[in-house]
Amino acid sequence: MAALLGEPPLAGPPRDGLRLDLEPLQVLQLLQLCDSALPVGGSAHSFGLETLVAEELLTVETLEEFLQAYLTEAGLLEGVFFGRGHRLAQVTEPGEFQVRWRALNAELSALKLARESRQASIMMGRRLLHLVQGWFSEERLTLAQQMALREDGVSHYALAAGLLCGLLGINERVALAAFLQQQLAALLAACQRLLPLGQRRAMSLLWQLKPTLLAVTGQALGYLEQGEEPWQWTPLVELGSLRHPYLETRLFIS
Amino acid sequence: MQALGSEPREEATEEEPAAESDEREGQEQPDTPGYRQAVAGWLRLGFGYERATGRSRLLVQEQRPPLQVVRAFSTDEGGALVHVHNLSGGVLGGDRCELAIEVGPGARAMLTSTGATRLYRPRAADCPALQRWQVQVGAGALLEHLPDALIPFAGARYRQEVTIALAEDAGLFWWEIVAPGRVARGECFTYEWLELLLTITSAGCPLAIERFRLEPTARPPLSLARLGPYRYCASLYVCRTGQPPQRWADLEAELAALAQELSRPGCCVWGVSRLPADGLVVRGLAQEGLTLGHQLPEFWRLARLRLYGSAVPLPRKIY
Numbered sequence: 001m002a003a004l005l006g007e008p009p010l011a012g013p014p015r016d017g018l019r020l021d022l023e024p025l026q027v028l029q030l031l032q033l034c035d036s037a038l039p040v041g042g043s044a045h046s047f048g049l050e051t052l053v054a055e056e057l058l059t060v061e062t063l064e065e066f067l068q069a070y071l072t073e074a075g076l077l078e079g080v081f082f083g084r085g086h087r088l089a090q091v092t093e094p095g096e097f098q099v100r101w102r103a104l105n106a107e108l109s110a111l112k113l114a115r116e117s118r119q120a121s122i123m124m125g126r127r128l129l130h131l132v133q134g135w136f137s138e139e140r141l142t143l144a145q146q147m148a149l150r151e152d153g154v155s156h157y158a159l160a161a162g163l164l165c166g167l168l169g170i171n172e173r174v175a176l177a178a179f180l181q182q183q184l185a186a187l188l189a190a191c192q193r194l195l196p197l198g199q200r201r202a203m204s205l206l207w208q209l210k211p212t213l214l215a216v217t218g219q220a221l222g223y224l225e226q227g228e229e230p231w232q233w234t235p236l237v238e239l240g241s242l243r244h245p246y247l248e249t250r251l252f253i254s
Numbered sequence: 255m256q257a258l259g260s261e262p263r264e265e266a267t268e269e270e271p272a273a274e275s276d277e278r279e280g281q282e283q284p285d286t287p288g289y290r291q292a293v294a295g296w297l298r299l300g301f302g303y304e305r306a307t308g309r310s311r312l313l314v315q316e317q318r319p320p321l322q323v324v325r326a327f328s329t330d331e332g333g334a335l336v337h338v339h340n341l342s343g344g345v346l347g348g349d350r351c352e353l354a355i356e357v358g359p360g361a362r363a364m365l366t367s368t369g370a371t372r373l374y375r376p377r378a379a380d381c382p383a384l385q386r387w388q389v390q391v392g393a394g395a396l397l398e399h400l401p402d403a404l405i406p407f408a409g410a411r412y413r414q415e416v417t418i419a420l421a422e423d424a425g426l427f428w429w430e431i432v433a434p435g436r437v438a439r440g441e442c443f444t445y446e447w448l449e450l451l452l453t454i455t456s457a458g459c460p461l462a463i464e465r466f467r468l469e470p471t472a473r474p475p476l477s478l479a480r481l482g483p484y485r486y487c488a489s490l491y492v493c494r495t496g497q498p499p500q501r502w503a504d505l506e507a508e509l510a511a512l513a514q515e516l517s518r519p520g521c522c523v524w525g526v527s528r529l530p531a532d533g534l535v536v537r538g539l540a541q542e543g544l545t546l547g548h549q550l551p552e553f554w555r556l557a558r559l560r561l562y563g564s565a566v567p568l569p570r571k572i573y
Contacts, residue, residue, distance in 0.1 A: 052478065052482075055519045055520075057478055057482050057483070058478055062478055065477065065478070066477065066478040066479050069473070069474070069477040069478070069479035069480065070479040072473070073473075073479055073480070074479075106459055106460055106530070107460055107463065109460075109530040110453075110454075110460035110461060110462050110463040110529070110530060111463045111465070113462060113464075113527055113529070113535050113537075114525075114527050115506075115527040115528050116527075118530070154530075229465055230465065231449075231465050231466065231467035232465060232466070233466040233467060233468060233473070233480060234479050234480060235480065235481060235487050235537060235539055236478060236479070236480060236481055236482040236484070236539060237478075237479055238525070238537060239523055239524075239525040239537055239539060241525075241527075242510075242513075242525025242526060242527050242537060243513070243514075243517070243523065243525045245510075246510065246514050
C-alpha cells in the first residue's frame with residue numbers, strides 16, 4: 001500500500017526475527033501441500049478421536065486442552081519425522097537414499113503401535129507421493145514413488161511430506177510449522193463432524209494454538225539438531241484407535 | 255515344580271567390576287555426607303535347551319547385587335522359570351542395573367519378579383536410577399517376561415531401557431504394568447519422571463518401539479491425550495517370528511473380542527493391534543491396579559494357547 005502523501009512509509013515487520021527465506025513460488029507450493037483439503041485421505045480417519053467422543057471423554061469443553069497435549073506428544077513425533085524426511089533431500093546418492101528411506105519408514109511403523117493410525121499414515125503418504133507425480137521431476141522423488149507403489153512399500157505421510165518440502169527447497173522450520181498446522185486442522189475437521197463444534201470455534205482454536213504449534217516446531221528442530229529421539233506417550237488416544245473398529249456406529253474408517 | 259540343576263557362577267566380583275561401572279562410580283559419588291554409594295548391579299543369564307532331557311537349563315553366568323537369581327524351576331512343559339530378585343527391595347536413586355538375557359536355540363525361559371518393582375525416592379544428589387535389559391531370543395526359543403508392576407514412589411527418577419532381538423521362529427511374551435505410585439499412601443503421580451524405552455527387533459528390523467516419558471508436572475498424566483480418567487497402564491507384547499500375517503490377523507481378532515468383553519469404559523479398557531510384522535500388542539488402562547493385574551494374564555494365556563498350543567500356570571508367588 002502506498003504511503004499517504006507527507007507521511008513516512010509504513011515500517012515492515014522487524015527483520016531481526018525469523019527469516020523465512022521463501023520465494024513466492026515456494027510459499028504457493030507450501031500452501032498447496034499443507035492445505036487441509038489436500039486429497040490424500042486424511043479426512044477419512046479420526047486417529048482414535050471418534051472412540052474418545054463416543055465414550056463421552058472428548059467434548060468441546062475439553063478439546064483445547066486435549067489438542068495442546070496431543071500436539072506436544074504425537075505432534076512432536078510427527079514433526080521430528082517430517083524433519084527427517086526433509087533432511088533426506090540432502091542425500092544425493094540413490095542407493096543411500098533408498099536405505100535411509102526404508103529405515104525411517106520402518107522405524108516410524110514400529111513407533112505407531114496402533115494399526116489403524118499406522119495404516120492411515122501409510123495410506124496418506126502413498127497417496128501424497130502418487131498425487132504429486134508429474135508435478136515436478138526429481139530422481140529421489142521417483143525412487144520414493146516407486147517404493148511406495150510396491151505392495152510392501154511403506155511410506156508414511158510425515159516422511160513423504162517432509163521429503164517433498166525438502167526437495168522443493170522450502171525452509172525447514174516454516175515447512176514443519178505448516179505441516180503441524182495441517183495436522184491440527186485435520187483433527188479439528190474431524191472434531192467438527194464428531195462434536196457440536198462450529199466453524200467459528202474451530203477456527204478460533206486453530207488460531208489460538210499457533211503458539212503451541214511453534215513451540216512444538218522448535219522442540220522438533222531441537223531434537224533433530226541434537227540427534228535425539230522424541231518421546232511420545234498417548235495411551236488413551238492409542239487405545240481409542242485400537243478400539244475404533246468395535247464402535248457400533250462409525251463416521252470414520254478403521 | 256522341580257528345581258533344575260542350575261550352576262551359579264559368580265564371575266563379577268568387587269575386584270572385577272564392569273569397566274563401565276568403574277567409570278560411572280568415579281563420576282557419581284560426590285563428597286556429600288550420607289551419600290549412598292552408587293550401585294551397579296549386574297545379571298547375565300543364559301538358557302540352553304538340553305536335547306537329552308528335553309528340558310531347558312539355566313546357566314547363571316554372572317550376577318552382582320542387588321540383582322540375584324537363586325535357582326530355576328522346571329515348568330510343566332520343560333521350560334526354566336526364574337525369579338529375578340532385587341536384594342535391596344527396590345531400585346534406589348543412582349542404581350544402575352544391567353540385565354543380559356540370552357535364550358539359546360530351542361530353549362524356553364520364563365522370568366518374573368518376586369514382587370512389585372519399587373522405585374524409591376532418591377536423595378537430591380542421586381543420579382537417576384537406570385535399569386537396562388539386553389535380551390536375545392534364539393532360533394525356536396521362547397522367552398516369557400511376566401513381572402509385577404512398577405511402582406514409582408514420590409520423587410522417583412527412573413529410566414528403563416529394554417532391547418530385545420528375536421531370531422528365526424523366536425517367541426516372546428513381554429508385559430509391563432505401571433502404577434501411578436503408592437496409592438494407598440495417597441501418592442498418585444508424585445514421581446518426578448519415568449522414561450520407559452523398549453525396542454523389539456527381528457532380523458535387525460524394528461517390530462515395536464516405545465519411547466515413553468511420564469513426567470507428571472510437565473506432562474499431566476490425566477490429560478485426555480495421555481491417561482484421561484485412568485491411572486494404571488499395562489502392555490503385553492506377543493511375538494513369534496516367521497508366522498504368516500493371516501495368523502496374526504486371526505489372533506488379533508480373537509484377542510480383540512476378549513478385549514471388548516473385558517472392557518468397561520470408565521473402569522478398564524483394553525485394545526489389541528497387530529505390529530508391522532511378527533506380533534501384536536495388547537494395551538490396557540484401568541482405574542484400579544487389581545483389575546489390570548487380573549485381566550492381563552487372560553490375554554497371555556489365550557495368545558500362548560494359540561501360538562504354542564498350551565497354556566501354563568502363572569508363576570506362583572507368596573506376598
